[in-house]
Amino acid sequence: MLECLDVGYELVDPLADIGKLLARLLGEHLNPPVSRVEFSENEPIGTNYMLYKYRAFDGDRFVASCRAVVRRRVLEEVVCTLDESQVTRILGSPLREPEEPRLQPASTGIAERPPGQFYIDHFVIYRTLGTPHVDAGSWRLRVSGVVENPLELSLDELERLPRTSLVRDFHCVTGWSVPSVLWEGVRLKLIAEMARPREGARWVLLSGLDGYAAVVPLEDFVSEEALLVLRMNGRPLPIEQGFPARVFIPHLYGWKSVKWISQIGFAERYVDGYWEALGYHERGNVLLEERFKASRGAFAGGRRS
Numbered sequence: 001m002l003e004c005l006d007v008g009y010e011l012v013d014p015l016a017d018i019g020k021l022l023a024r025l026l027g028e029h030l031n032p033p034v035s036r037v038e039f040s041e042n043e044p045i046g047t048n049y050m051l052y053k054y055r056a057f058d059g060d061r062f063v064a065s066c067r068a069v070v071r072r073r074v075l076e077e078v079v080c081t082l083d084e085s086q087v088t089r090i091l092g093s094p095l096r097e098p099e100e101p102r103l104q105p106a107s108t109g110i111a112e113r114p115p116g117q118f119y120i121d122h123f124v125i126y127r128t129l130g131t132p133h134v135d136a137g138s139w140r141l142r143v144s145g146v147v148e149n150p151l152e153l154s155l156d157e158l159e160r161l162p163r164t165s166l167v168r169d170f171h172c173v174t175g176w177s178v179p180s181v182l183w184e185g186v187r188l189k190l191i192a193e194m195a196r197p198r199e200g201a202r203w204v205l206l207s208g209l210d211g212y213a214a215v216v217p218l219e220d221f222v223s224e225e226a227l228l229v230l231r232m233n234g235r236p237l238p239i240e241q242g243f244p245a246r247v248f249i250p251h252l253y254g255w256k257s258v259k260w261i262s263q264i265g266f267a268e269r270y271v272d273g274y275w276e277a278l279g280y281h282e283r284g285n286v287l288l289e290e291r292f293k294a295s296r297g298a299f300a301g302g303r304r305s
């Protein structure tokens with residue numbers, strides 16, 4: 001993984017400029033170097049960002065896939081995934097250990113219509129790693145990490161815990177939102193109270209049966225409206241939407257809403273989940289439009305444009 005945050009590079013011709021920049025960047029950091037960088041596609045992420053995807057080759061050999069985040073003609077972030085033999089991590093200046101993210105103060109409320117989103121009337125189903133096989137009888141939710149009381153809950157046990165329901169919109173980081181979904185489940189705060197995270201716990205890694213994972217700050221995990229969802233719109237979760245249980249935290253983007261949840265791990269240090277490793281934000285607060293990690297540059301003092 002080659003990761004550059006806070007690039008702050010002004011683009012004249014995005015397609016060509018990013019290609020050249022990637023060729024230079026990969027040339028500096030890879031051996032043997034890259035002989036060719038090819039544009040593959042671009043995709044809007046909300047109404048304010050464009051994501052450009054490239055592939056890099058050494059002759060005919062595929063070397064890396066790269067994602068470049070552009071906001072108003074400024075290149076903000078570059079993440080390249082290299083083949084496993086070459087693992088390099090670059091954050092701002094070369095080869096530093098990933099820092100603990102510094103997060104802006106944020107509220108856990110979600111009253112307004114969030115910036116950069118458009119509303120549609122149905123969910124777009126995502127299953128980046130496929131739909132896992134689920135056996136409700138043997139399924140367990142494991143709660144572990146820096147906790148006093150690790151838990152293992154069956155679906156029956158979960159269903160007997162006190163329920164909460166709320167109507168909240170769902171916001172995917174790519175820009176679509178679904179209004180007024182009825183969510184029903186158990187407060188994540190209750191799960192935390194049962195497991196009792198230790199003093200130093202700061203982050204929670206949520207993992208699904210499909211191998212997908214997302215990370216959230218402890219503070220957001222224990223916020224009043226954060227749910228372990230068992231039912232949506234008055235029905236049990238459809239299999240493709242995470243049966244038997246998924247997470248939903250109304251003020252965070254949808255990629256944090258892990259489906260087919262099977263593990264909740266409390267940790268002292270930040271770790272990337274699936275999309276965070278590809279450049280998406282550590283927290284993903286919807287009202288602050290925390291789509292990409294680069295946005296923390298605004299208060300880390302690194303913005304150059």
Ligand SMILES: Nc1nc2c(c(=O)[nH]1)N[C@H]1C(S)=C(S)[C@@H](COP(=O)(O)O)O[C@H]1N2
Nearest residue numbers: 123124125126127128172208212254255259
């Ligand atoms: N286990 C798992 N959870 C996941 C995903 C996934 O691929 N696997 N995709 C995430 C993303 S990016 C979004 S926007 C929502 C989409 O929820 P939906 O499939 O119910 O529309 O699920 C999230 N949870």
Ligand SMILES: [Mo]
Nearest residue numbers: 172173254255
């Ligand atoms: Mo998403």
